[in-house]
Amino acid sequence: MNIKEQANSQKIYEFKISNGSILSIKQQNDSLNHGTTIWDSSIVTAQYMQHLLRSSKDSLNDKKCIELGSGCGLLGLVMCSMGLQTTLTDLEYVAVNILKDNVKYNLWILNQQRQKNDCLFDAQVKVLDWTITQLQPPEFTPPYDYIVATDCIYSLDLIHHFIRCINELANEKSFIFCGLERRDPFVTETFINACKDGFNVVKIPEKKLRKIIFKDLDDNISNVNVEIYRLKKKKH
Ligand SMILES: C[S@@+](CC[C@H](N)C(=O)[O-])C[C@H]1O[C@@H](n2cnc3c(N)ncnc32)[C@H](O)[C@@H]1O
Incomplete structure (x- = not known):
């Protein structure tokens, strides 16, 4: 993963995906958001x-994915690059100012x-605020085959809203993946x-995760507790 510094405190992250294309994701470090x-x-x-989707035997083109709290959109864009029809969501400020x-x-x-x-x-x-959104058609079309979210659980207040959302978006067949850094073990x-x-x-399992991914990532990231x-x- 390369990082290019730009003027106006923006950085561009380059993420190589499995077909060799490079995603260029802009981030804004000075926004306090x-x-x-x-x-x-x-x-x-x-x-x-x-890694997981590459080894999947299912066709992915007819699968729907939704990401919660997408931020700059890296994970949702990687899901899209694997062929899934992907909806990336966040609060309005993030959706409008960086994600779109x-x-x-x-x-x-x-x-x-x-x-x-x-x-x-x-x-x-799409704008999706876990605390208020009704997750119904035509805006949202549950059930989604894949629901993904990273670093969205950092405050106790958000937990029940977030779980209500994934519960509404999923059925028993949905695959849901949440990545997080254990900053506050109680949360x-x-x-x-x-x-x-x-x-x-x-x-x-941590060992499995390290084996699968950390060989491809740089040292800074391989030390992180994800x-x-x-x-x-x-x-039921
Ligand atoms: C720490 S950032 C993680 C961003 C991105 N997933 C990543 O890992 O790079 C947490 C994200 O959750 C979003 N978020 C926080 N509260 C939210 C809410 N009530 N509804 C929807 N999104 C929310 C924030 O706007 C932010 O994009």
């Missing part, structure tokens, strides 16, 4: 999801570099325990 920075858990989870541009630009890159047999890559940006444990009411929760949880909605 969480969503305008690319967090390490999105880089690690994006790498992990690429990143998605528009990288969608153009992906479609320019698409191979003969590839379908058109498809991604949309992380409260989240995991709250999830266990409605979902089966499996932590991707954890990935796979959730499956329980059958």
Whole structure:
């Protein structure tokens, strides 16, 4: 992953995806908003999801993915690059000020570099506030096959709103992946325990995660404490 510094305190992250294309994701470090920075858990989870989806035997082009709290959009764009119809979401400020541009630009890159047999890559940006949004058609079309989110659990207040959202967006077949850095163990444990009411929760073993992804990432990131949880909605 290369980082290019620009004037006006913007940085461009370059992320090589499995077909050789390079995603260029803009971030704005001086905005005092969480969503305008690319967090390490999105880089690690994006790498992990690429590995997982590459080995999937299912066709991905007819699968729908939604990302919650997309921020700059790296993970959602990687899901899109694997062929999933992807909806990236965030609060209005983030969606308007950084996410829309990143998605528009990288969608153009992906479609320019698409191979003969590839379908058109498809991604949309939508405003979704976990505390107020009703997740219904036509704006949202649950159930989604994949629901992904990284670094979205950093405050106790958000936990039940976030879980309500994934519960509304998923059915028993949906694959849900949450990547996070364990900054506050109490918040992380409260989240995991709250999830266990409605979902089966499996932590991707650290050894497996390291083996799959860290060889491709730079040293700074391989030292970070990123954890990935796979959730499956329980059958009633
Ligand atoms: C730490 S950032 C992570 C961004 C990105 N997922 C990443 O890992 O780089 C947390 C994200 O959650 C979003 N967020 C916080 N509260 C939210 C809410 N109530 N509804 C929707 N998104 C929210 C923020 O706007 C921000 O983009």
